[in-house]
Amino acid sequence: MQKVPTVYDVAELAGVSIATVSRVLRKPHEVADATRDRVNAAVLDLGYVPSGSARSLAARRAGAIGLCLPDFDGIDDDPALAPVTFSDGQVPTVLDFPEDVELGDNLYISEVMLGTEIEAWQHGLAVTIAVARGSRGTDIFDNLAGRVDGIVTLARTIPDQQLAHIARRVPVVVLAGPRAGDEYDHITTDNREGMRVMTSHVVEAHGVTDLAFVGGPADSPDDDARFRGFCEALRTAGLPVPSAPVARGDYTRVQGRSIGRRLVADGGVPRALVCSNDQTALGVLDVLTGAGIRVPQDVIVTGFDGIDASEMSRPRLTTVYQPMRDLGRAAVDTLLHRLRDTQLPPQTRSLPVRVLLRDSCGCLPAQAA
Amino acid sequence: MQKVPTVYDVAELAGVSIATVSRVLRKPHEVADATRDRVNAAVLDLGYVPSGSARSLAARRAGAIGLCLPDFDGIDDDPALAPVTFSDGQVPTVLDFPEDVELGDNLYISEVMLGTEIEAWQHGLAVTIAVARGSRGTDIFDNLAGRVDGIVTLARTIPDQQLAHIARRVPVVVLAGPRAGDEYDHITTDNREGMRVMTSHVVEAHGVTDLAFVGGPADSPDDDARFRGFCEALRTAGLPVPSAPVARGDYTRVQGRSIGRRLVADGGVPRALVCSNDQTALGVLDVLTGAGIRVPQDVIVTGFDGIDASEMSRPRLTTVYQPMRDLGRAAVDTLLHRLRDTQLPPQTRSLPVRVLLRDSCGCLPAQAA
DNA sequence: TTGTATGCGTTATCAG
DNA sequence: CTGATAACGCATACAA
Numbered sequence: 189m190q191k192v193p194t195v196y197d198v199a200e201l202a203g204v205s206i207a208t209v210s211r212v213l214r215k216p217h218e219v220a221d222a223t224r225d226r227v228n229a230a231v232l233d234l235g236y237v238p239s240g241s242a243r244s245l246a247a248r249r250a251g252a253i254g255l256c257l258p259d260f261d262g263i264d265d266d267p268a269l270a271p272v273t274f275s276d277g278q279v280p281t282v283l284d285f286p287e288d289v290e291l292g293d294n295l296y297i298s299e300v301m302l303g304t305e306i307e308a309w310q311h312g313l314a315v316t317i318a319v320a321r322g323s324r325g326t327d328i329f330d331n332l333a334g335r336v337d338g339i340v341t342l343a344r345t346i347p348d349q350q351l352a353h354i355a356r357r358v359p360v361v362v363l364a365g366p367r368a369g370d371e372y373d374h375i376t377t378d379n380r381e382g383m384r385v386m387t388s389h390v391v392e393a394h395g396v397t398d399l400a401f402v403g404g405p406a407d408s409p410d411d412d413a414r415f416r417g418f419c420e421a422l423r424t425a426g427l428p429v430p431s432a433p434v435a436r437g438d439y440t441r442v443q444g445r446s447i448g449r450r451l452v453a454d455g456g457v458p459r460a461l462v463c464s465n466d467q468t469a470l471g472v473l474d475v476l477t478g479a480g481i482r483v484p485q486d487v488i489v490t491g492f493d494g495i496d497a498s499e500m501s502r503p504r505l506t507t508v509y510q511p512m513r514d515l516g517r518a519a520v521d522t523l524l525h526r527l528r529d530t531q532l533p534p535q536t537r538s539l540p541v542r543v544l545l546r547d548s549c550g551c552l553p554a555q556a557a
Numbered sequence: 558m559q560k561v562p563t564v565y566d567v568a569e570l571a572g573v574s575i576a577t578v579s580r581v582l583r584k585p586h587e588v589a590d591a592t593r594d595r596v597n598a599a600v601l602d603l604g605y606v607p608s609g610s611a612r613s614l615a616a617r618r619a620g621a622i623g624l625c626l627p628d629f630d631g632i633d634d635d636p637a638l639a640p641v642t643f644s645d646g647q648v649p650t651v652l653d654f655p656e657d658v659e660l661g662d663n664l665y666i667s668e669v670m671l672g673t674e675i676e677a678w679q680h681g682l683a684v685t686i687a688v689a690r691g692s693r694g695t696d697i698f699d700n701l702a703g704r705v706d707g708i709v710t711l712a713r714t715i716p717d718q719q720l721a722h723i724a725r726r727v728p729v730v731v732l733a734g735p736r737a738g739d740e741y742d743h744i745t746t747d748n749r750e751g752m753r754v755m756t757s758h759v760v761e762a763h764g765v766t767d768l769a770f771v772g773g774p775a776d777s778p779d780d781d782a783r784f785r786g787f788c789e790a791l792r793t794a795g796l797p798v799p800s801a802p803v804a805r806g807d808y809t810r811v812q813g814r815s816i817g818r819r820l821v822a823d824g825g826v827p828r829a830l831v832c833s834n835d836q837t838a839l840g841v842l843d844v845l846t847g848a849g850i851r852v853p854q855d856v857i858v859t860g861f862d863g864i865d866a867s868e869m870s871r872p873r874l875t876t877v878y879q880p881m882r883d884l885g886r887a888a889v890d891t892l893l894h895r896l897r898d899t900q901l902p903p904q905t906r907s908l909p910v911r912v913l914l915r916d917s918c919g920c921l922p923a924q925a926a
Numbered sequence: 927t928t929g930t931a932t933g934c935g936t937t938a939t940c941a942g
Numbered sequence: 943c944t945g946a947t948a949a950c951g952c953a954t955a956c957a958a
Binding site for chain 2 (some may be wrong): 286315316340377378487499
């Protein structure tokens with residue numbers, strides 16, 4: 189690492205020009221065998237690794253795509269984030285009581301991330317991540333936009349104005365957002381229809397007439413669509429349609445628990461609780477079973493997303509599965525299309541969901557493993 | 558996106574030189590207010606976003622760090638990875654039986670990733686990810702090394718030889734690996750001591766004399782250290798010390814289940830099963846409770862890692878918690894130190910673990926929520 | 927405070 | 943098949 193070698197060093201050692209070195213690396217077949225071997229030997233000998241910046245600059249493409257995510261870890265702007273503590277060799281033993289700690293609230297995002305990475309990998313692209321935390325968001329996204337060929341962003345992660353600015357440089361694909369008359373490509377899932385079918389199932393298959401919707405953030409378009417699906421099912425069934433969710437959380441399990449506690453305390457737990465996402469449903473489930481209320485016998489609980497945790501709960505959660513991983517993959521795929529043809533009109537592509545009937549609605553007998 | 562504007566365009570529009578534009582962006586205070594305003598206006602007007610490649614090249618630093626991860630999603634080299642399917646508007650409803658699907662096997666890695674991102678974010682650095690899948694691994698890491706200022710890699714992700722090559726260009730920090738006489742910086746956790754204390758607890762607090770170790774991959778240094786800790790505890794207690802784990806999995810829950818089934822079938826389930834990681838323990842737990850074997854009354858089960866899922870199981874899993882997020886953070890921190898002082902001797906920094914006593918060893922009464 | 931000129935390490939175009 | 947050489951877009955030392 190003393191003096192990082194460049195093409196010039198390799199060229200000199202191999203006794204060729206830098207053009208040839210470049211060729212050996214990019215288009216080996218255009219170079220004579222003997223020459224190629226000499227160059228490769230020099231590369232190994234010197235420990236040469238091409239500069240990505242120089243290459244991107246010259247080739248006019250970064251070979252990477254950017255992924256913008258909201259602050260999903262609760263770090264936010266905390267300037268006093270404690271420094272890492274190193275070991276002193278001691279191993280304390282502590283009684284660990286159940287607590288309301290954040291649990292797996294980033295499962296959804298992890299999957300999206302993974303899908304993005306997989307598809308990018310398939311096309312030989314790197315993925316660079318930027319998370320919107322606190323105030324530093326502004327420059328971090330500009331910075332990202334400058335170093336990638338395209339950007340995938342979760343809806344509402346980047347302020348509209350800034351997104352517009354960025355989009356003038358690189359194509360942008362928005363995930364899970366509503367089409368708001370913008371010019372970006374969008375990837376969505378069948379939120380409304382999924383929730384409609386889920387709700388209808390509870391009404392028709394289980395004969396429930398008393399059900400409530402536990403919502404997410406009021407400004408979430410996903411939540412809105414799901415609530416509308418819920419209402420539509422009730423309307424079709426001739427049941428009274430609420431004007432708003434019975435409660436609203438923030439999509440976390442912890443909030444789901446608060447809501448559950450409040451409902452139990454109020455004594456107003458309906459026959460079925462249709463939740464806007466899995467984490468909320470799991471939080472509600474935690475409280476209900478803890479309070480001795482049987483699910484699904486006394487109360488039916490359903491979720492939305494199909495995260496791993498919904499499969500691991502007892503009872504297992506009936507939910508609407510959406511292909512989170514495919515969300516990321518589809519985004520990259522769309523990005524590549526656009527990169528290829530800039531003139532395409534803005535697209536919206538939708539991914540399918542499916543209702544997964546499990547224990548928490550009473551379709552399957554609760555079982556252990 | 559037609560013609561991406563450059564410093565030259567901004568300079569022209571603002572009636573200044575490119576040097577001034579650059580200054581406005583990098584050192585705003587060195588520029589007169591009026592000038593600065595004009596430039597900023599031009600930037601906004603043109604939708605200018607600086608080129609990351611050009612900047613990195615000129616500044617001789619990438620402003621990003623690379624994170625190398627093993628193939629943790631089972632995608633591997635599958636060339637026929639099915640393309641994403643888009644929605645046809647239908648929402649199928651299916652009975653979803655419990656299956657042996659992969660469940661949350663990337664929890665550990667997700668946390669490491671998150672920690673890395675957080676610390677990088679704090680220092681204004683981007684994080685670029687590369688996953689070692691199948692054969693494409695080779696070029697992907699070289700590619701990464703060329704575009705970052707330093708690399709964080711999980712042990713055994715990159716072949717030794719290639720890692721050596723890469724390390725000649727950028728500093729490398731290895732996570733969770735053993736120090737193998739290499740010149741890299743390392744971050745580890747107290748695997749051995751953690752497992753020793755855990756095992757001693759089972760022996761001493763619960764009076765167990767009949768315990769077995771369920772291991773992970775035979776070539777995992779972490780697993781090896783944990784097994785040694787296990788043995789040491791037995792030796793100290795004057796109990797017979799096994800020469801090898803009673804079974805070996807691959808750290809996944811699915812494998813944990815297979816092992817559990819085999820143990821149950823053989824009728825040889827000991828009083829306590831000390832597992833090398835949480836996923837394995839959870840898989841074992843799935844099978845035991847499914848088979849009507851009571852945990853912890855009949856059999857004690859313990860894990861290692863402290864992933865979220867260990868908190869959500871019933872009974873909740875007694876385990877050795879290691880600060881996965883801090884692993885990532887410490888790695889970045891170490892990288893920055895090295896970047897600052899290239900001459901530092903290779904360091905190994907260790908992170909503390911702690912034994913978390915929960916339901917599966919019988920320390921806490923099993924409870925619902 | 928601002929401008930000029932040079933270099934950063936590649937790729938790509940054109941000759942040879 | 944190989945070699946000059948001109949971009950690529952920005953940062954920065956040095957002048958003015």
